[in-house]
Amino acid sequence: MDILISLIIFFVVLSIIIIIHELGHLIVAKKFGVYCSEFSIGMGPAIYQYKKSETTISIRAIPLGGYVQMAGEEGSDIEGIPFERTINGIKTWKQIVVMAAGATLNILLAFAIFIGVVMARGYVSAPSDPIVGSIVENSPAATVGMMEGDRIVKMVLPDGEEIIPETFDDLVEGMSNYTGGSVIYTIERGSKTLNFVVEPQYDETLQRYLVGFNSQPKVRTIAWYESFYYGAEMLFEMMGQIIQAFGNLIRGVGLQDVSGPIGIYQATSQVASEGLNALILWVGLLSLNVGIFNLFPIPILDGGRIIIVAIEKIIGRRLSEKIQTAIMLVGLVLIVLLMVFATANDIGRLF
Incomplete structure (x- = not known):
């Protein structure tokens, strides 16, 4: 794809996600009466401005980023605005809702996209039958003579446990705790019943044992209204994967897979x-990542700001400007270090 077109698409995708995020903050802040002087799309010098009610909507030269300028935030205090119309002047729970609104709208955007993708597709993947779909060349399954179309009716694990599979997932689950030894598969091939003794091989890349056969894909046509259920299912599945991935990063697992802007x-x-x-689905996935990441309790992110507000509520007073500045500086350093590390990973993959 042409580099210029790719860059335009990249900036449009990021702009959509950022605009949605900041729009969440804006809508809820104004709903709670907070004075918002500016809603900016992009960064740098303004190339177009339009004032609607009391908020100036700005389009800026660099099509990356954006912000909502709320009264009471550092560097945005505006003379003549009553304290009760500042972000610090509203109730604590309202402050938390305002701060969480951006991430929430990102997650809702992802949910809407997932619903639309499933609805447009018109079908979902159904649990596959315990039937061999394909055989990996030179795998244990190929070596013993298993064939495409074989129906597996029983699997006996090395400890003697017998599994009578109803779906292919039962076979996968049966192998989840496998650590070594022979596995016996009883299969039906036409009118014949055959037994195969297989020694699964350990795959260093995937870090698990493999037999060497795959399932036969199975799909089910759905009604339009079922797309809401399956869209939610996709949302929660992706959320789980994202949270798990972040958890792995904290433990130092998968650091080589971290990506930055490049x-x-x-x-x-x-x-x-x-x-x-595919691009629309990608927007949904990125939006979901941005939403969840912003809720992490890291200073400078929305999640970190929520923690600070909660602490202030518990101790009954605002943290001093000095302490808040120090906390935000720590958060900024962490984010910058993460971006530098991710960019270094990106560059390393280029060469």
Whole structure:
């Protein structure tokens, strides 16, 4: 794909996600009466401004980022605005809702996209039958003579446990605690019943034992209204994967997979080349990542600001400007270090 087109798509995708995020803050802040002097799309010098009610809507030269300027935030105090119309002048629970609104709208955008993708597709993957779909060349399954179309009716693990599978997932689950030894598969092939003794091989890349056969994909046509259920299912599944991935990073697992702006740009370009549906789904995934990441309790992120507000409520007073500045500086350093590390990973993958 042409580099210029790829860059335009990249900036449009990020702008959509950021605008949605900041719009969440704006809508809820104004709902609670907070004075918002500016809603900015992009950064740098303003190239277009329009004042609607008391809020100036700005489009700025650099199409990356954005912000809502609320009275009471550092550097945005405006003379003549009553304290009760500042972010610090509203009730604590309202402050928390305002701070969480951006991430919430990102998650809702992802949910809406997932619903739309499932609805447009018109079908969902159904649990596959315990039937061999394909055989990996030179795998244990290929060595013993298993074939595509074999129906597995029983699996006996090395400890003697017998599994009578109803779905292919039962076979996968049966192997989840496997650590070594022979596995016996009883299969039906036409009118014949055959037994195969298999020694699964350990895959260093995937860090698990593999037999070497895959399932046969199975789909089910759905009604339009079922897309809401399956969209929610996709949302929670992706949320679980994202949270698990962040948890792994904290433990030092998967650091080599962390991507920064360069990596996201490359992925966006690749996805865009696969078509509009793939790109829309990618917007949903990125929006979900941004939403969840912003709720993490890291100073300078929305989650960190929520923690600070909660602490102030508990101790009954505001933290001093000095302490708040120090906390935010720590958060900024952490984010910058993460971005530097992620960018270094991206550059390393280029060469």
